[in-house]
Amino acid sequence: MYMYISSHNIHEQFPEAAHLPEVISMRHDGDVRYVMEIDEMLPVDIRSQHTFSYEVLDSGGRVGGHFAVLNNIPVTADGRSAFEQRFMNRARKVEEEPGFVGIRVLRPLDDDTYVIMTLWEGEQDFKAWQESQAYSHAHRKRHTEEGIDVQQPSIFPRPSFVKTFTVDM
Template sequence: MKIYITAGTFDFLTKIANKYPDEMMVTMVNENGALLLHETKGKSKFNVPRKYEVLESVGDIQKESFAVMNHIPVTDEGRPVFEHQCKIQVQKTANVQGLRALRLLSPISSTTYVILTVWENEAYYQRWQNSDLFIKAGTGLDAQQTIFASAPYVSKYSITK
């Protein structure tokens, strides 16, 4: 399974999604703009997408949700350790209340992994952020600083209808 992501204006991305009603596509927006996410076993419908292989998958990405993307640049040497630790955390996180979907995305042409979580709403995400499970997950990766190529960052989105 692959995930392709492209950016653009909300109206433009909505037109692309409407052009392919049989494909699993969701439009996500935040204060900085809009993204269109396409999950498929086939080829991308986008001209210049960011490309990811789905390493772990939990649940279904649903419209009218709250999405969080953790972007984590990982060194080539650190990839096996990072993937192993993340796969363990995915299993521990799979049944968190309010979580609709989770994807561990391996970059096809960059060094930045994405951990995508999709929540019923932002309140569930914030509750999870304050949980022991979340805190313990972060400390496991912090101990391996040498696997990171640069500082990770988070982006948050609303998934539209």
């Protein structure tokens, strides 16, 4: 499974892509991103410099809801295996949270930044998750000797960043 996040709607940019699945649009302060999930990799001629390409490593739920959180995490080439193992062995508690819609753990195909995308019915559901025991459990190793964030040498070349969006279906 693959996911594409673009600042351009692939259907509008490439009329020959009409056979591809519909895209969802996400908005943040006037910034629009289009998201498409598809079983096969898009041909290079349809992808553009405005499109980020990912392989879906892990998923739960569906793409939808009304609020998306994209945690963008740069990872060194040497750290990819450890990082991916961490997410493949995640607690999977988020899927049980009220308002949870979906999660996608995305491996970058063209750069070094992984994306952990969670989708929610609303922003208040995401905020409730952040205050929950399940969230504390999922992040309990952060900043400890067992945590991936304190391993040396660091597998993170730059700080991660989070961006939130409202989702238009």
